Every structure is written in C-alpha cells, then in structure tokens.
Amino acid sequence: MSNVLRIALVDPNDTSRDVLKGMLVGMDTVWLEADCSRYEFFPDVVEQTIPDVGVIALDSNPDKAIELIQRLAVSAPETMMLAVSEDTNGHVILRTIRAGAKEFLTLPLTKEELTSTLDRVSQLKFGSNEGGSRPCEVFAVAGATGGVGTTSTAVNLGCVLAAEPQNSVALVDLDLALGDADVFLDSIPDYTLADVVQNIARLDIQLLKRSLTKHTSGLYLLPRPVELHDTESINGESIRKVIGLLKASFTHLVLDLSKTYSQVDLAAMQCASRIVLVTQLDLPCLRNVVRLMMSFEEMDNLQDKVEIVVNRAGLDSGQISLKKAKETLGRDIFALLPNDYRTMVEVRNNGVPLITQAPKAAITESIRELAAKLVDKTPAVSEEKKSSEKPATNKWKKFWPGTAKS
Structure with missing residues (x-):
C-alpha cells in the first residue's frame, strides 16, 4: 500500500479552511483525517486521531496558533506541524519555526x-522514495449492455494488476442490486459497501482496509450490499468519499459498474482515470456505445477517458466486422478479448480467476495486455482517434435515430 500522510487541519476562518480542505481532499497521497475550527480543541483532535501531519493556520490569532504549535511539539512529537499564513514577516516565520513547525507555507x-512540501514531509516520515509519490489509477469498467462480460473483465483485470508485487489493488462492486464479483472470487465477505458507507463519518484508512476482503491473488474486494434495502444509503456523494479514501490507500482501483448508469455509476466514472467500456461486435451493443458516447460528450468530457474494449472477439457468427465497427464508432478499438466460452464458464463456476485457472490461455494473455496498456502513463490514443473526433460526432448522430436532422 502507498505511504499515505494522515492530516489534521485547524483554521478558525471558514473560507480559508474550506480552500485548504479542498486542496487536501483532491490529493491522492494524503487523507484528511479531521478538520477543526477552534485552536483550543485541536490538541484533543490530535490526541484522538494521531495524524502524521498537523496543518495550523495562523492568521486568525498568530500568538495563540504559535503557542499551539509549541504545545503540540512537546505533547505530540510524532505529528509534524506545518504552519500556513498570509503573513510573510520574518519575525513571525522565525517564531513559528522555533516553536516547532517543520515548514512555513x-x-x-x-x-x-x-504537494512539494508534503513530499518532503513524507520523506522525513517514511524515508526516501526514489520514485516519488505514486498516484492511484482508477479504472471504471462499464458495459454497453448486460451480459457482455463487464464483471469478468473487471475481476480478472484486478487480479492481473494485483499479481504485480509493487501494486496494491482494490475492486469495488458498484452493481448494487445484482453484482456478483464475490462469486467470481469465491468469497464470503464479512462487510459490504453498505457497511462502509454507513460508517463513512468515522471511517479511516485502517478501518476501511479491515472492511475489505483479501483474495488469495492479492486483490482486495469491497462487494455490493447483501440486502436490497441497504442500497438506499449509497449515493454519488458517498461513493466519491469511499473512492477518495481508497485512492489514498491503494495504487489501483477497479470499479465494476452496473448497467443502469445511475448517479452512483456516473460519480464513479467522474472519479476514474480511465473508463473501460466493454462491448461486443453486434448491432445492439454498438448502438448503445454510440448512445453512451453522445451522452458522455455532454458530461464533463467523460468521453475523453473512454477506451472501448471488444469482448468475445472472433465469435463465429452474427458479428459485425471490426473494420465496420471502427467506421461506425469513428474511433479505434483499445483492446480485443477473444471468445473462450468454455474457459470463462469454468472460471465463473469455480470462483477462480483466469491467472489461476488458465494462466496460459489466450484470454488470460489478452487481459494481461489490457492491464499493461491501461497502466501505461501515455494514454493509448491512435492517430485515427485523434483525427476523427469531429467526424465521429456526426457519425454518432446519424447512427442514432432522431438526431440526424439536428
């Protein structure tokens, strides 16, 4: 798991505190453990949460803030203190550093x-990191329709990523009603996504990790709720919080989405680094891809994250040619997963991932290749995709009924 700095913040000024919170929450390598609006309450916060870093804003009362830093330097030496202020007076900076602050921002x-400051603090706290901070990659796996192999792709992608010793990987099943990622992994989890969401207010990294089920492959699983009524507490906001904490805890997240494209699914896609859209080479699937891409274009440019993956490629009958599919979509296909019905049935029924059940099979090698392309730092955008973005939109509108005239 990544070295994550747990941070507690105190700032009596609501405006500047919200700005600092927003910056900290948006960072992959830190977790905001607590925030406080009163200097006098902050020692109790530090005592209860034992953060790695305490961020103390001085401007509301510099004398009281500096006294607080001096007190905590003695009572909580394991917590490094950072001071932030609009005041650039050399005397104030010197007093703050002498009181025990490690940095003055x-x-x-x-x-x-x-980021630069926290990297230095992380090196002091955890030791040198030659590679620097490693951001978490989030892959949302979606389907053009039901039954195209979304869950099998998500589960086996997660297992392949987790097989690399430098990775720590979690799989979240967001098909809240009918998800079956636990079946694919033959797991009986003690906790579900509903348990995590219900305890989100007091959740920390350690508690979250204990709530996940670790598979023998090394993959951590957070499954869908057991009871349907437990899904009511899960919404877009709570999913963003869970994903934020998981991003601070793992190097890779795989999100197995439902086929409803609910607010939970959309929130997950907005948090994702890449969206893996699984389809097949038949007319209903390609029509749905067109429809989804048109919608994604209007949603914070979600389409820029999308990579189209064709599953069950090479099926003998009824498939549209790959060339025709590319022409229809106006963009390249990111990856092909071959049709291997027998192996996939065995994998699902035995609850064993491909890398264990059939490590040398063509489908397993294709999943490895998909994983390698996804973790590549440079997005795999073909020249065809770059040169045809505008024409592609026109093709989508012509392909989808009722939009050609507009």
Whole structure:
C-alpha cells in the first residue's frame, strides 16, 4: 500500500479552511483525517486521531496558533506541524519555526507548493522514495449492455494488476442490486459497501482496509450490499468519499459498474482515470456505445477517458466486422478479448480467476495486455482517434435515430 500522510487541519476562518480542505481532499497521497475550527480543541483532535501531519493556520490569532504549535511539539512529537499564513514577516516565520513547525507555507497556496512540501514531509516520515509519490489509477469498467462480460473483465483485470508485487489493488462492486464479483472470487465477505458507507463519518484508512476482503491473488474486494434495502444509503456523494479514501490507500482501483448508469455509476466514472467500456461486435451493443458516447460528450468530457474494449472477439457468427465497427464508432478499438466460452464458464463456476485457472490461455494473455496498456502513463490514443473526433460526432448522430436532422 502507498505511504499515505494522515492530516489534521485547524483554521478558525471558514473560507480559508474550506480552500485548504479542498486542496487536501483532491490529493491522492494524503487523507484528511479531521478538520477543526477552534485552536483550543485541536490538541484533543490530535490526541484522538494521531495524524502524521498537523496543518495550523495562523492568521486568525498568530500568538495563540504559535503557542499551539509549541504545545503540540512537546505533547505530540510524532505529528509534524506545518504552519500556513498570509503573513510573510520574518519575525513571525522565525517564531513559528522555533516553536516547532517543520515548514512555513505562505497563503495563497498553490497545489504544486503544497504537494512539494508534503513530499518532503513524507520523506522525513517514511524515508526516501526514489520514485516519488505514486498516484492511484482508477479504472471504471462499464458495459454497453448486460451480459457482455463487464464483471469478468473487471475481476480478472484486478487480479492481473494485483499479481504485480509493487501494486496494491482494490475492486469495488458498484452493481448494487445484482453484482456478483464475490462469486467470481469465491468469497464470503464479512462487510459490504453498505457497511462502509454507513460508517463513512468515522471511517479511516485502517478501518476501511479491515472492511475489505483479501483474495488469495492479492486483490482486495469491497462487494455490493447483501440486502436490497441497504442500497438506499449509497449515493454519488458517498461513493466519491469511499473512492477518495481508497485512492489514498491503494495504487489501483477497479470499479465494476452496473448497467443502469445511475448517479452512483456516473460519480464513479467522474472519479476514474480511465473508463473501460466493454462491448461486443453486434448491432445492439454498438448502438448503445454510440448512445453512451453522445451522452458522455455532454458530461464533463467523460468521453475523453473512454477506451472501448471488444469482448468475445472472433465469435463465429452474427458479428459485425471490426473494420465496420471502427467506421461506425469513428474511433479505434483499445483492446480485443477473444471468445473462450468454455474457459470463462469454468472460471465463473469455480470462483477462480483466469491467472489461476488458465494462466496460459489466450484470454488470460489478452487481459494481461489490457492491464499493461491501461497502466501505461501515455494514454493509448491512435492517430485515427485523434483525427476523427469531429467526424465521429456526426457519425454518432446519424447512427442514432432522431438526431440526424439536428
């Protein structure tokens, strides 16, 4: 698991505190353990949460804030203190450093400055990291329709990623009603996504990790709720919080979406680094891909994250040619997963991932290749895809009934 800095923040000014919170929450390598609006309450917060870093804003009352830093430097030496202030007076900075602050940051603060400072603190706390901070990659796996192999792709992608010793990987089953990722892994989890969401207010990294089920492959699983009524507490906001904490805890997340494209699914896609859209080479699937891409174009440019993966490629009959599919979609196909019905049935029924059941099979090798392409730092965008983005939109509208005239 990544070295994650757990941070507690105190700032009596609501405006500047919200700005600092927003910056910290948006970072992959930190977790905001607590925030506080009163200097006098902060020692109790630090005592209860034992954060790695305490961020103390000085401007509301510099004398009281500096006294707080001095007190915590003695009572909580395991917590490194960072001071932030708009005041650049040398005397104030010197007093703050002498009181025990490790760094003095000047407001307004840029994300780059904060990241650089926290990297230095992380090196002091955890030791040198030659590779620097490693952001979490989030892959949302969606389907063009039901039954195209979304869950099998998500589960086996997660297992392949987890097989690499440098990775720590979690799979979240977001098909809240009918998800079966636990079946694919032959797991009987003690906790589900509903348990995590219901305890989100007091959730920390350690508690979250204990709530996940670890598979023998090394993959951690957070399954869908057991009871249908437990899904009512899960919404887009709670999913963003869970994903945020998981991003601070793992190097890779795989999100297995439902086929309803609910608010929970859309929130997950917005949090994702890449969206793996699984389809087959038949007319209903391709029509749905067209429809989805048209919708994604209007949703914070979600279409820029999408990579189209064709499952069951090479099926003997009834398939549209790959060339025709590319022409219809106006973009390249990111990856092909071959049709291997017998192996996939065995995998599902035995509850064993491909890398264990059939490590040398063509389908397993294709999943490995998909994983390798997804973790590539440079997005795999073909020249065809780059040169045809505008024409593609026209093709989608012509392909979808009722839009050609517009």
